[in-house]
Amino acid sequence: MIEERKGRSDELAEKIRTARRELDAQSREWEKLSEKVELSKTSWLVAGISSPLDMAHSLPDRPPDYTAVSSDGSQIFPDRHEALPCYLINISSIVLEYGARARASLGSSPVLFHNDEDRFTTWGGKKIPADTEVISLKRTLMEFGRILELARENGGSGKTIALSDGTLILWRLEAAPADFKSEMLNPFLAIMNEFKNLKIPVAGYISFPGSTDVINALRVGLCPEKVSYCNQCPYTDLPELPCAPIEGLTDRFLFSTFLKPGEISSVFRSSSRILEMYGEHRICFFYMNTGEEIVRVEIPEWVAENDQLLKLTHTLVFDQAKKGGGYPIAIAEAHEQAVVKGKDRDFFFDLIREALVRSDFTVAVSRKGLSKRMPGV
Amino acid sequence: MEHIGEVVESSTKGFIARSPRMGESPSFGSFVRTDSEPRVYGLVYEILTGSKEPGRKPTAYDMSIEELRREQPQIFELLKTEFHVLTLAYLEGGKIRFALSPLPPPIHTFVHMCSDEEKKELSSEDFFLRAIVSSSNVPVDDLIISSLYSAQNVRKKDKDYMVRMGKSLSRFFRDDYERLSSILRRVL
Numbered sequence: 376m377i378e379e380r381k382g383r384s385d386e387l388a389e390k391i392r393t394a395r396r397e398l399d400a401q402s403r404e405w406e407k408l409s410e411k412v413e414l415s416k417t418s419w420l421v422a423g424i425s426s427p428l429d430m431a432h433s434l435p436d437r438p439p440d441y442t443a444v445s446s447d448g449s450q451i452f453p454d455r456h457e458a459l460p461c462y463l464i465n466i467s468s469i470v471l472e473y474g475a476r477a478r479a480s481l482g483s484s485p486v487l488f489h490n491d492e493d494r495f496t497t498w499g500g501k502k503i504p505a506d507t508e509v510i511s512l513k514r515t516l517m518e519f520g521r522i523l524e525l526a527r528e529n530g531g532s533g534k535t536i537a538l539s540d541g542t543l544i545l546w547r548l549e550a551a552p553a554d555f556k557s558e559m560l561n562p563f564l565a566i567m568n569e570f571k572n573l574k575i576p577v578a579g580y581i582s583f584p585g586s587t588d589v590i591n592a593l594r595v596g597l598c599p600e601k602v603s604y605c606n607q608c609p610y611t612d613l614p615e616l617p618c619a620p621i622e623g624l625t626d627r628f629l630f631s632t633f634l635k636p637g638e639i640s641s642v643f644r645s646s647s648r649i650l651e652m653y654g655e656h657r658i659c660f661f662y663m664n665t666g667e668e669i670v671r672v673e674i675p676e677w678v679a680e681n682d683q684l685l686k687l688t689h690t691l692v693f694d695q696a697k698k699g700g701g702y703p704i705a706i707a708e709a710h711e712q713a714v715v716k717g718k719d720r721d722f723f724f725d726l727i728r729e730a731l732v733r734s735d736f737t738v739a740v741s742r743k744g745l746s747k748r749m750p751g752v
Numbered sequence: 753m754e755h756i757g758e759v760v761e762s763s764t765k766g767f768i769a770r771s772p773r774m775g776e777s778p779s780f781g782s783f784v785r786t787d788s789e790p791r792v793y794g795l796v797y798e799i800l801t802g803s804k805e806p807g808r809k810p811t812a813y814d815m816s817i818e819e820l821r822r823e824q825p826q827i828f829e830l831l832k833t834e835f836h837v838l839t840l841a842y843l844e845g846g847k848i849r850f851a852l853s854p855l856p857p858p859i860h861t862f863v864h865m866c867s868d869e870e871k872k873e874l875s876s877e878d879f880f881l882r883a884i885v886s887s888s889n890v891p892v893d894d895l896i897i898s899s900l901y902s903a904q905n906v907r908k909k910d911k912d913y914m915v916r917m918g919k920s921l922s923r924f925f926r927d928d929y930e931r932l933s934s935i936l937r938r939v940l
Contacts, residue, residue: 471826479826698824708826711808 422588423644434637440474447709456744467712499552584671667701755862781898798836850879875903878920
């Protein structure tokens with residue numbers, strides 16, 4: 376096993392070297408690559424390029440006073456073996472103000488969903504019960520809604536960052552029918568609009584990213600065709616495709632070869648299909664060396680195109696990660712405040728059963744539910 | 753008058769109160785009271801500051817407190833200070849009774865510092881010293897010294913009073929001369 380791993384790590388090192396060579400070469404003719412990427416139709420996500428790929432931007436000065444806002448959510452999914460078909464979403468609120476007026480406000484507020492309109496959703500013209508996927512999306516919306524509220528109440532333009540854990544790309548909606556897609560996406564985009572009006576950058580932070588968008592752009596570069604159409608690939612008979620030598624490599628390996636702590640990469644555009652519906656909030660991303668790891672930071676296009684907002688995002692995200700020992704402190708606290716543990720879940724359903732009994736309702740719990748609660752010997 | 757704590761754990765022999773602000777607490781050996789019915793009087797014998805959540809431990813940041821307040825303000829929201837109080841007496845019909853209260857103070861009752869008058873009354877006899885001596889799990893000798901110091905302060909260093917309390921202590925520790933002399937040497 377160890378031998379095998381060693382073999383793989385040699386192979387990885389070779390791939391990284393190849394990718395790095397390719398990065399240097401393509402950066403010299405980045406406009407050409409950018410054009411080829413735009414015209415190509417690949418089966419993978421390819422980064423949109425609008426500057427040399429091998430740039431490293433150094434860390435701008437941090438404003439002495441600034442505010443970071445964040446939120447995270449956690450839920451208790453409905454359980455059909457329980458007395459009532461309801462669910463709970465707990466949303467945290469984090470405001471961290473630094474500098475002369477430093478203060479912290481940490482908290483969370485749970486919301487109980489039990490009405491028909493909460494328990495059901497419209498999916499392709501049909502009414503279906505809200506499942507884990509729907510509830511998770513609803514939670515995401517609530518998180519962004521909360522972050523916006525916090526930014527509006529506590530933030531100011533030029534000295535505030537709104538942080539979210541994970542991607543800003545709601546790619547799960549890609550496969551959803553139009554009615555559900557717009558029900559989720561419209562409020563999300565309205566929130567993004569508000570952020571834009573407030574001139575407060577919003578950033579999605581992805582630790583240990585597995586994305587390969589930039590590597591994929593280099594693979595397009597490796598393709599001998601003038602324009603790459605993967606589904607008409609003429610090289611399938613070869614023992615190895617021309618784009619294969621760097622396949623399987625993630626972007627973070629590539630950027631770890633030259634980004635120094637505090638530096639960020641060039642900004643790239645994501646080519647996720649769902650982003651066609653994002654309009655001016657199309658998501659861009661860059662990689663950052665936090666000193667601990669290479670992370671991916673996602674931002675809307677209006678942040679990417681505004682040098683001041685981009686620099687603010689760069690310095691504040693880095694500072695947040697530094698404060699949190701390698702992971703943004705506002706996001707870490709947002710998680711801590713939101714998290715609903717197994718014990719909380721049991722307590723929640725106990726409360727519901729007690730409330731029902733107090734009001735003289737017959738509490739019917741499935742036999743499965745009962746047997747889980749009182750396992751006999 | 754602003755409260756200095758809120759009862760978060762309560763029993764007949766004493767209670768634990770949470771300070772409204774992390775790091776602030778009545779000092780060790782202070783006389784405090786609740787605003788419950790009946791009013792309960794006691795002595796602070798333990799002050800603890802630590803994480804609010806059992807799973808999270810404070811870590812070292814290598815920063816001064818000022819720097820921490822400026823750059824890591826969240827930690828002050830995640831820490832708590834609590835103080836433990838040994839019950840000495842309670843109020844009944846406007847009179848302080850040197851006995852355990854028939855009922856402990858309810859949870860969430862506010863805790864206040866005793867007024868000088870109350871301090872004087874609570875320490876006028878040697879009952880408070882006896883309560884300390886007969887308690888387990890409190891740092892007896894140091895609590896005697898600190899509470900006597902508070903009692904002495906409020907009396908503007910009344911020499912006769914100290915002689916009286918010293919006599920009481922010599923009765924309590926008549927079998928342990930070493931201990932008695934160590935306490936007396938530290939009080940005076």
